[in-house]
Amino acid sequence: xxxxxxxxxxxxxxxxxxxxxxxxxxxxxxxxxxxxxxxxxxxxxxxxxxxxxxxxxxxxxxxxxxxxxxxxxxxxxxxxxxxxxxxxxxxxxxxxxxxxxxxxxxxxxxxxxxxxxxxxxxxxxxxxxxxxxxxxxxxxxxxxxxxxxxxxxxxxxxxxxxxxxxxxxxxxxxxxxxxxxxxxxxxxxxxxxxxxxxxxxxxxxx
Amino acid sequence: xxxxxxxxxxxxxxxxxxxxxxxxxxxxxxxxxxxxxxxxxxxxxxxxxxxxxxxxxxxxxxxxxxxxxxxxxxxxxxxxxxxxxxxxxxxxxxxxxxxxxxxxxxxxxxxxxxxxxxxxxxxxxxxxx
Numbered sequence: 001x002x003x004x005x006x007x008x009x010x011x012x013x014x015x016x017x018x019x020x021x022x023x024x025x026x027x028x029x030x031x032x033x034x035x036x037x038x039x040x041x042x043x044x045x046x047x048x049x050x051x052x053x054x055x056x057x058x059x060x061x062x063x064x065x066x067x068x069x070x071x072x073x074x075x076x077x078x079x080x081x082x083x084x085x086x087x088x089x090x091x092x093x094x095x096x097x098x099x100x101x102x103x104x105x106x107x108x109x110x111x112x113x114x115x116x117x118x119x120x121x122x123x124x125x126x127x128x129x130x131x132x133x134x135x136x137x138x139x140x141x142x143x144x145x146x147x148x149x150x151x152x153x154x155x156x157x158x159x160x161x162x163x164x165x166x167x168x169x170x171x172x173x174x175x176x177x178x179x180x181x182x183x184x185x186x187x188x189x190x191x192x193x194x195x196x197x198x199x200x201x202x203x204x205x206x
Numbered sequence: 207x208x209x210x211x212x213x214x215x216x217x218x219x220x221x222x223x224x225x226x227x228x229x230x231x232x233x234x235x236x237x238x239x240x241x242x243x244x245x246x247x248x249x250x251x252x253x254x255x256x257x258x259x260x261x262x263x264x265x266x267x268x269x270x271x272x273x274x275x276x277x278x279x280x281x282x283x284x285x286x287x288x289x290x291x292x293x294x295x296x297x298x299x300x301x302x303x304x305x306x307x308x309x310x311x312x313x314x315x316x317x318x319x320x321x322x323x324x325x326x327x328x329x330x331x332x333x334x335x
Binding site (some may be wrong): 045 | 232233234235240241244245248251252255256262263265266269270272275276278280281284285292295296298299302305307310311314315318
């Protein structure tokens with residue numbers, strides 16, 4: 001006996017629901033988060049672009065920026081990108097020790113980057129070029145500081161994942177998390193390309 | 207993500223659906239190429255600004271071009287962006303973001319530049335009361 005309900009079920013419910021493994025949409029979701037983060041940075045870049053020439057009688061980029069230091073900083077971030085890549089390759093091969101090692105090196109490069117940036121910031125503030133000095137410096141500290149904050153949280157995340165991998169190994173969930181952090185970390189390097197080009201290099205040309 | 211059977215990053219096995227594990231992780235060669243390109247694309251703009259072999263305008267245009275190329279290099283070799291990732295949705299989200307970013311950046315700079323150029327000088331503002 002087939003009732004109307006049975007017919008409906010046949011029509012609207014598949015016998016076997018399409019298989020969505022756990023976390024199958026995580027990477028796309030995280031990518032869309034990164035795109036929204038990209039919009040935040042775009043707005044900060046636009047703010048810097050508009051305010052970047054308003055010195056309010058204070059010092060300009062030429063007096064403040066130290067290009068060799070920025071070059072060192074840039075190479076720190078670039079090196080951390082490639083070492084994270086090696087961590088991902090080690091993860092693909094299922095080598096836990098190598099993954100952990102490369103992650104640790106990545107974290108150290110990240111810390112070096114942060115250290116140099118904080119040194120630069122403290123140097124600027126010490127010279128009387130703090131964020132409250134001019135619109136140029138306010139937007140500079142906001143843009144570069146937001147990037148630095150992202151790197152800071154990236155390092156916190158990295159340490160968290162290293163503990164996770166140590167405790168639970170390279171289980172699928174941890175692999176997925178490491179891939180999300182990989183996107184995040186490389187994304188921050190892409191943002192840094194914009195920062196060193198538009199803030200530091202273009203600043204020196206003014 | 208899942209325990210795929212492709213252990214290596216080479217060779218595009220024809221699984222057109224879902225995700226490609228090897229695409230998501232990249233290969234040693236891919237990372238090496240990306241890194242070398244990035245080093246070159248970073249070093250040249252720094253050299254251009256520090257040594258100043260060219261006029262200011264040309265230098266500015268060149269370093270912006272280098273930045274754009276390096277961003278694409280990072281997208282391809284480090285973020286493993288391609289037209290097939292996540293069934294094409296990643297690249298769609300990326301293109302949408304790029305369009306919004308370009309509109310927001312060029313619009314802000316254009317509008318605010320003209321506003322600055324057409325606004326009355328600051329000294330006069332204080333005497334308006």
